[in-house]
Amino acid sequence: VAGFSGIHLAKEISVTTKSAAAAARSTVYGYPRQGQGRELKKAIEGYWKGRVTADALTATAAELRRSNWRELADAGIDEVPTGDFSYYDHVLDTTVLVGAIPERHRAAVAADALDGYFAMARGTQEVAPLEMTKWFDTNYHYLVPELGPDTVFTANPAKQTAELTEALELGHTPRPVLVGPVTYLLLAKPAPGVAADFDPLTLLDRLLPVYAEILAALKAAGAEWVQLDEPALVQDRTPAELNAAARAYRELGALTDRPKLLVASYFDRLGEALSVLAKAPVDGLALDFTESAAANLDDLAAVGGLPGKRLVAGVVNGRNIWVNNLEKSLSTLGTLLGLADRVDVAASSSLLHVPLDAALERDIDPQILRWLAFARQKTTEIVTLAKGLAQGTAAIEGELSANRAALASRATSPITRDPAVRARSEAVTDADARRSQPYGQRTVAQRERLGLPFLPTTTIGSFPQTDELRVARADLRAGRIDTAGYEDRIRAEIAEVISFQEKTGVDVLVHGEPERNDMVQYFAEQLTGYLALRHGWVQSYGTRYVRPPVLAGDISRPEPMTVRWTTHAQSLTDRPVKGMLTGPVTMLAWSFVRDDQPLADTARQVALALRDEVNDLEAAGTAVIQVDEPALRETLPLRAADHADYLAWATEAFRVTTGGVAPGTQIHTHMCYAEFGDIVQAIDDLDADVISLEAARSHMQVAHELAAHGYPREAGPGVWDIHSPRVPSAEEAARLLRTGLKAIPAERLWVNPDCGLKTRGWAETRASLENLVAAARTVRGEL
Ligand code: GLN
Ligand code: ZN
Numbered sequence: 001v002a003g004f005s006g007i008h009l010a011k012e013i014s015v016t017t018k019s020a021a022a023a024a025r026s027t028v029y030g031y032p033r034q035g036q037g038r039e040l041k042k043a044i045e046g047y048w049k050g051r052v053t054a055d056a057l058t059a060t061a062a063e064l065r066r067s068n069w070r071e072l073a074d075a076g077i078d079e080v081p082t083g084d085f086s087y088y089d090h091v092l093d094t095t096v097l098v099g100a101i102p103e104r105h106r107a108a109v110a111a112d113a114l115d116g117y118f119a120m121a122r123g124t125q126e127v128a129p130l131e132m133t134k135w136f137d138t139n140y141h142y143l144v145p146e147l148g149p150d151t152v153f154t155a156n157p158a159k160q161t162a163e164l165t166e167a168l169e170l171g172h173t174p175r176p177v178l179v180g181p182v183t184y185l186l187l188a189k190p191a192p193g194v195a196a197d198f199d200p201l202t203l204l205d206r207l208l209p210v211y212a213e214i215l216a217a218l219k220a221a222g223a224e225w226v227q228l229d230e231p232a233l234v235q236d237r238t239p240a241e242l243n244a245a246a247r248a249y250r251e252l253g254a255l256t257d258r259p260k261l262l263v264a265s266y267f268d269r270l271g272e273a274l275s276v277l278a279k280a281p282v283d284g285l286a287l288d289f290t291e292s293a294a295a296n297l298d299d300l301a302a303v304g305g306l307p308g309k310r311l312v313a314g315v316v317n318g319r320n321i322w323v324n325n326l327e328k329s330l331s332t333l334g335t336l337l338g339l340a341d342r343v344d345v346a347a348s349s350s351l352l353h354v355p356l357d358a359a360l361e362r363d364i365d366p367q368i369l370r371w372l373a374f375a376r377q378k379t380t381e382i383v384t385l386a387k388g389l390a391q392g393t394a395a396i397e398g399e400l401s402a403n404r405a406a407l408a409s410r411a412t413s414p415i416t417r418d419p420a421v422r423a424r425s426e427a428v429t430d431a432d433a434r435r436s437q438p439y440g441q442r443t444v445a446q447r448e449r450l451g452l453p454f455l456p457t458t459t460i461g462s463f464p465q466t467d468e469l470r471v472a473r474a475d476l477r478a479g480r481i482d483t484a485g486y487e488d489r490i491r492a493e494i495a496e497v498i499s500f501q502e503k504t505g506v507d508v509l510v511h512g513e514p515e516r517n518d519m520v521q522y523f524a525e526q527l528t529g530y531l532a533l534r535h536g537w538v539q540s541y542g543t544r545y546v547r548p549p550v551l552a553g554d555i556s557r558p559e560p561m562t563v564r565w566t567t568h569a570q571s572l573t574d575r576p577v578k579g580m581l582t583g584p585v586t587m588l589a590w591s592f593v594r595d596d597q598p599l600a601d602t603a604r605q606v607a608l609a610l611r612d613e614v615n616d617l618e619a620a621g622t623a624v625i626q627v628d629e630p631a632l633r634e635t636l637p638l639r640a641a642d643h644a645d646y647l648a649w650a651t652e653a654f655r656v657t658t659g660g661v662a663p664g665t666q667i668h669t670h671m672c673y674a675e676f677g678d679i680v681q682a683i684d685d686l687d688a689d690v691i692s693l694e695a696a697r698s699h700m701q702v703a704h705e706l707a708a709h710g711y712p713r714e715a716g717p718g719v720w721d722i723h724s725p726r727v728p729s730a731e732e733a734a735r736l737l738r739t740g741l742k743a744i745p746a747e748r749l750w751v752n753p754d755c756g757l758k759t760r761g762w763a764e765t766r767a768s769l770e771n772l773v774a775a776a777r778t779v780r781g782e783l
Contacts, residue, residue, distance in 0.1 A: 020342050024333075026077050026386035027312065029177055029227065029264060029286070030084035030350025032375050033539060035064045036357070041543045044087060054114055061085065065163060069172050071376070076383035081227070082163040082174040084350060087114075088121040088542045091142035091187060092130065094179040095120070098210050099154030102130065102146045102191060121542055131189070132541055136231055136267050137638055138319060138353050139548070139590065141541035145187060148194035153206055155213035161221040168222050176218050177350075180228035180263065181207050181252075182245045187232060204244050208251050215258040223259040227286065228252075231349075233277070234268035234293070235638050246276045253281030262286055266314060266349035268638045269295040278303045284310030288348040289332050290317045291595065297335060305339030314348030316373075316381050321354055321536075321550060321592045323373045323410075324381045326388070326396075326403040333389050345386040351375040355536035355547075363534055368552060371410040374536070415529065415553035416596065422554065425604050433655040435687060437663040439713055442689060445664035449623055450576055454746045454783060455737065455776045456507040458716065460670050460692055461580045461626065462519075462756035463497045463512035464765055473517065490515045491568055498572045500766070505773045508624055509577045511569035513758065519582045519628065520590040524549035526561045527609055530591070550592045551602055557609040560616045567620045578668065579617040579625040581610055584653040589631030600649035607656035618661045626668035627657055629686070630755075633671060633679055651685040658688065666690060672755050676702055680709035692716035694754040696728070700739045707743035716750030719775065720768050722760055727767045733775035738782075746783050751776040 034040040043060040046052030052060075069080045086093050095101065096117065101109050104127045109116030121143060123129035130143040160176050167174035179187075185207065188200040211228075218226050233245060252261060263277050264286035270277065274296070277285055285306060287296045293314075300306070313336050315329040336343050358372040373381060388396040410416055435442060468489070476486040497512035516522040524530040531552045537545040562579065570577040584606040594602050610627070617625050632654075637646050658667045669688040676683065676693065683691060683706075695702045695717030703717040719736040720728045733751075740749055751772060757765050 020337050020340065021389050023342050024386045024389040025079060025344045026382045027079040027175065027344055027346050028072065028077060028081060028351055028379065028382065029229070029318075029346065030081050030352045031068045031072065032352060032354070032356045033064070033085060034537065034545060035067070036360075038537065038545070040064055041545060044543050048118070057114075061087065062166065065166060066170060069167055069170060072379060073172055075376070075379045076387075077379060078173060078386070079175050079225070079344075080167060080172045081177045082167045083160045083176045083178060084352070085163060087117065089142050091135075091145065091179060091184070092117070092121055093159065094184050095130075095143070095145050097156050097160065097178070097214065098184070098207060099156050100145055100147060100151055104128070134634055137635065138267070139538070139540055139546070140353060142187065144189050145184065145200070146191035147185070147188045147200040147203055148191040148198060149202075151191070151203060151206070153203075153210040155210045155217070157214045157217040160214065161217055164218060164221050164223055174223070175225045175227055175262070176223050177227040177229060178214070180230040180248075181211050182241075182248050183230045183232035186241070201241065201244050204248060208248060211252060212255050212258070215252065215255065215261075219257060219259045225262055225283070226259045227262045227264050229264045229266075230277075231264075231266050233273035234265050234270055234288075236640050237273060242272055242276050245273060246280065249277065249280035249282050260284065262310065262312060264312070266318065267293070269293045269299065271295075271299070271639070274299050275303045278306055282309070284312060286312035286314060286346060288314045289336075290314065290348045293348070297332065300336075300339055306341070308341055310342045310344065311336060311340035312344045312346050314346050315385065316345075316347045316378050317595070318347035318349035318351055318378070319353040320595050321358070321372050321374055322595050323371055323377070323403065323406050324385075325407060326381065326385060326400055329385050330388050330393065333385065337389075343389065345382050345389060347378055347382060351378060353538060354378065355533065355538055357535070360535040361533055364531060367409060367413070368415065368531065370406045371552070372550075410596065413553070416594075418529070418554035418556065421529075421556050421605055421608075424608055425601065428604060428608070428656060433652050433659050435659055435661070435663065439687065439689065442663040443714075446666045446689060449664045450508075450666065452507050453780060455749055455751050455780050457751045457773050457776050458506065458508035458578065458692075459501075459510050459752055459769070460754075460756045461510050461513050461578075461628070462516070462758035463510070463514070464760050464762050465514070465758045466493075466762070469493060469514050490565070494565065494569050495572055498569055498577070501769075502573055502575065504769050506769065507575065509569070509573060509575050510580060511565050511577060513580060513756070515565055520587055521547075521549055523561060523582055523587060524591065526557070527555050527606075528558055529553035529555040529605075548591050551588065551594050551606075555602070555605040555609050557612050561613055563613070563616050563620050566617060566622055570621065576623045579614075579622040581613055581625065581627050581657075583627045583629040583632075583669065584610060584657055585635060585650045586629050586631040589635045603649055603653040604656060607653040610657040611660055614658055615660045618665050623664070624666045624668060625658070625661070626670060627654065627688070628670045629654060630670065630672040632682070633673065633676060636679070647679070647682040647685070651682055654686045654688075668692065670755075677705045677709075680706060680711055684711055684713070688713065690714040690716065690750060692718065692750065692752045694718050695740075696721035696736065696754050700736055700743065703740045703743040714748040714750060715744055716752040717744075718752060718754030720753035720772060722753050722755050722757060725760070725764050727764050728771060730771040730774040730778065733772050734778045737775055737779045741779070
């Protein structure tokens, strides 16, 4: 153990510490699912289309599991995860595991397990799917369990035991990974028809015996250890919830016929739940020791460590894409050695959240490439750290010096240190983040300039992304057309979108965003300091994978990004055309962010780059500019204690983006999902003039939430649910508007759909927008 850099190791190392170090093993909790050639996605989508048989799909899946385990084992991982594989989502797998199939899906599941599984995930003509929502603060989405007082759980361990058996037969040391019972219940919601205040946690006593049965089955199938994931315990939990966790692990721990239990948490510090789990009669804990959960270290010491238990230390960040600081991790591991019986090394969470392999990124400058670590590189880091822990730093000297060089190159690179960007960012004043007049005065200037009727109509930005547009982009990539040819097609599309809106009588027009592949990537590609990945796919949900760009360095905008499209659109009409940008918080939320400076600093750099765009749009005559922030709410930290800090820098970034325009320029913002009740103050702090929100499905609930909090500005609660191809009738939209008017006075109410129209077809778009305009006219007539 000699040679540790950790100061904590200066003290004499006890015999137990030495053996804990010597026994250090490496593991991960999960691995990217789809395969290097996107095999799983292709096989599943082929199966849905009837082109791939069920047998072929299961064979592809088995082959992927096999190759993932082989890859991990070949890299030197001692204990491989099983059961982390999924055809769609591991929470849905847990629903199947515990037999909590919703009533409406039971027939389909009974008829065919695989088709029934996909029916729960995606719905069918007849039945709605399970609701989907974000997995903690990641961009992965899980299917929400639906439970009620009548829910009966039954153990269905076949998938788990089969995958365990596969791994055993291949000669691996597997550890099944399951969503733990407390997290499963805390992630659930009341089933349709069940009282909204039903608390799924009341089902714990019914669920535990089923977990007991599953654990016994896994033991019988040869599991020495089983991992139960309890990430819900890193969130703020009530005393009752903490008691439930204590009870759950007291009972599961007391079972005699069970494997050893490893309870895992990640994404944040465990806080109060740490002492609960430390006291529980389980055999090990897996904790996150990355920056954002660093408090776990002191908290663990404060509860007296984990005597007699195994500690799996998540020191390699499982959700960012940066190389680890190996020396720092070794120092943390060294400290931990004194706190548990055995210390193993892992990524902080499943590697599901990172792309597979940085080495595939051939377009990235090799100087930058060595700063990046995706799943394969992280696996190597884990193995290296375990070796260093077991054998001393001398055994990994080569890796340590390469790591030191990579970190130094990143820290001193002109890409991560652009003096001009830094100087500008430091010089930002309060005045920069403030419009020159308060909302109440600006609105007078805006009314005069825009001359809009009451209940003005507008849309959220995008119009249908047609096949022609996709073909045009493919043609450009393949060199079948040149940039000029491509841009002609974009301009033609804009002309069509403008003429349609004029004809329909929309008041504030948009250009339709036909030039954008994606609302974040489009800007990332044009900003200096951002990297695009070619193979950096990560699972968003099911077979949907995204390639988030990387905020790699200091951010600046070499030239205008959207101005020519907006001005082209404006040249075709006398009505105002709204400029359309993605806001700084959303740019961060849907990218891989830097880990070498506070998020607030990155947000401010992005904000300043976007501010230039806002100012250029204004200078080009744009009277209305929308800055979308759909991610403002979803990026809220997991712990309430961290909310104020986040909201302060997030709203400041928005105000820096928009603070430079004249009072007569109207700033809009847009957010999608509902549940804004707890951030109305933050929405107000954005100091936007108009906000559009999703509201059609909830019957304008957000309008009432805004009103209840005294929100003083203009707002457009959506009156057309764009997630469905259904065309809302004019009467229906008018009814929603009348409901909206009960919360927001006519001079502040806008009329718009819930969100952008890029996923809709032209036929529905035409009919729906005509109805929307008709509804606005009808209700105006009633004022
Ligand atoms: N302006 C974007 C659009 O209309 C907004 C999308 C979003 O909110 N997710 O597509
Ligand atoms: Zn939206």
